[in-house]
Amino acid sequence: MTPTGRRGLAIIGGGKIGEALLSGLVRRGGADGILVCERSPERAAQLAERYGVGTVELGEAAVRARVLLLAVKPQDIDVLLGRLAEHVDTGHLVVSVAAGVATARVEAALPDGVPVVRVMPNTPALVDEGMSVLSAGAHAGEEHLDEAAALLAAVGQVRRVPESQQDAVTALSGSGPAYFFYLVEAMVDAGILLGLPRSLAADLVVQTALGAAVMMRDSGEHPVQLREAVSSPGGTTVAAIRELERHGVRAAMTAAIEAAHARSIELGGGSGRDRT
Ligand SMILES: NC(=O)C1=CN([C@@H]2O[C@H](COP(=O)(O)OP(=O)(O)OC[C@H]3O[C@@H](n4cnc5c(N)ncnc54)[C@H](O)[C@@H]3O)[C@@H](O)[C@H]2O)C=CC1
Numbered sequence: 001m002t003p004t005g006r007r008g009l010a011i012i013g014g015g016k017i018g019e020a021l022l023s024g025l026v027r028r029g030g031a032d033g034i035l036v037c038e039r040s041p042e043r044a045a046q047l048a049e050r051y052g053v054g055t056v057e058l059g060e061a062a063v064r065a066r067v068l069l070l071a072v073k074p075q076d077i078d079v080l081l082g083r084l085a086e087h088v089d090t091g092h093l094v095v096s097v098a099a100g101v102a103t104a105r106v107e108a109a110l111p112d113g114v115p116v117v118r119v120m121p122n123t124p125a126l127v128d129e130g131m132s133v134l135s136a137g138a139h140a141g142e143e144h145l146d147e148a149a150a151l152l153a154a155v156g157q158v159r160r161v162p163e164s165q166q167d168a169v170t171a172l173s174g175s176g177p178a179y180f181f182y183l184v185e186a187m188v189d190a191g192i193l194l195g196l197p198r199s200l201a202a203d204l205v206v207q208t209a210l211g212a213a214v215m216m217r218d219s220g221e222h223p224v225q226l227r228e229a230v231s232s233p234g235g236t237t238v239a240a241i242r243e244l245e246r247h248g249v250r251a252a253m254t255a256a257i258e259a260a261h262a263r264s265i266e267l268g269g270g271s272g273r274d275r276t
C-alpha cells in the first residue's frame, strides 16, 4: 500500500552521479517533487542552493518520496540499506546505481517484496547525454522498469539488459566517459608538445571528439569506415594509427575494460543473477 502524500523522487547520496542526475531532472521538470538526502550537510546545502531542491533526512525521504534513488558508493550501500529498511515498504520503488551491487543484495536488506531496479547511468547525464542501463530485481515488474526508464530518459538514453550483463555495462558506459576524457587529455598534451597553445589545443580536440561522436551516432557507418575516410594513402592518419597499433593501444583498451569489469564484480561481491 502506498500512503497518500508520497510523491516524486528522493536522491539518496548527492555526490557526482547524484548531482549529474539531479541537474538533468531539475532542468527537465523543475525542482518540485525532488528531494535530496545527503550525509554531508555542506554538500546538502550546496545542492539545495544550486538546484532549489529540498534536503531531508533518510526517514523523511522515505515518508515523502515514492521513488528512492540510491547513489552512494558500493562500500556505503550496506550501512545505508540497514538504516533505510525500517522506512521502506512495497509501495516504494528503490532504484540503485551502485556499481556491482546486485538487486538480490539490496532486496535481502529490505522488507520482503520491495521492488528494486538496478541502473548503471553515467555522468554525461549532466548535459542530457547520459546512457542509463536498467535491470529489474525479483519484485520489480514492467511498471517499475517503465517508471525508472521514464525518470532516466530525462537525462539521456535508456536501455534494458539482463542483470548478468550489468558488470560489463559498468565497465563500458558507466566508466566509459573517463576513457574518453583520458584520451582527450593525452591528445591535448600532444598538441602542446607540438607547440600549440593549451586553450587552442583543447578547443581543437574537444570539437573533434564531439564531431566524431556525432558522426558515429548519426552516419550509420561503422567506425572502421569512418576512420578509413580520414586515412589518405601515404598520409598523416595512417602514420599515426601505425603508432597506436605499435604501442598496443587497442590491447590496452581491452585490458582496461576487462579490469573495470572484474572490479565491478569484486565491488558487488559476485556477479548479479538474472531473473528466472
Ligand atoms: N561517478 C560516476 O560516474 C558513476 C557512479 N556510479 C555509482 O554511483 C554511486 C555514487 O558514486 P559517486 O557519485 O561517484 O560517489 P560520491 O562519493 O561522489 O557520492 C556519494 C555521496 O553519497 C553520500 N552518502 C554516503 N552515504 C550516505 C548516506 N547513508 N546517506 C546519504 N548520503 C550518503 C556521500 O556523502 C557522497 O556525497 C556509486 O555506487 C557508483 O558506483 C554509477 C555510475 C557512474
Ligand SMILES: O=C(O)[C@@H]1CCC=N1
Residues within 6 Å of the ligand: 099, 170, 174, 175
Ligand atoms: O568508478 C566507479 O566505480 C563508478 C562506477 C561507474 C563509473 N564510476
